[in-house]
Amino acid sequence: KNEVEQSPQNLTAQEGEFITINCSYSVGISALHWLQQHPGGGIVSLFMLSSGKKKHGRLIATINIQEKHSSLHITASHPRDSAVYICAYNTDKLIFGTGTRLQVFP
């Protein structure tokens, strides 16, 4: 049983498109993370949020704690956004989703 579900698993976009990646989880949490994993394997934390919405550059993350759902949006996508995007929730450790592989073509 996967406690964190992401959709879609794979996403292909043309440069400039608006991207949405969804994350659903099954337990009550205090915070959710969005992470980016580059093709080389490194993991970078993008957001940690516990309510509402956060924005950083072209990235926007939203969370609805009651509905146990979060979304990551990328505006004006660019080929350099190509990566795997992972949501994870925090208990005493991170529980990871399976990731969404995004490819943005010029």
Next chain:
Amino acid sequence: EPEVTQTPSHQVTQMGQEVILRCVPISNHLYFYWYRQILGQKVEFLVSFYNNEISEKSEIFDDQFSVERPDGSNFTLKIRSTKLEDSAMYFCASQGEYEQYFGPGTRLTVT
């Protein structure tokens, strides 16, 4: 900006050999973690470490695994007798007040 570092970046070892993966967490962080990612699979929690002891470990973290913070800066993961299925990317992370910061990972290949 402070960062978590890991060495080596890639380790190749033979089945049955011992390996030690090293991490230097961010200096004022108190919580440390090891995660692993088998190729093509999701990242999995192995162990968390706080106040010089293990605070939680997963089912994966059996007697073949151990962690140590030998000198107040390094944080090591030891696998005593490696198996083929230990081949994976191993990530160290350290946590400040809220967020976890990941190292670049060590790719372990067991042949």
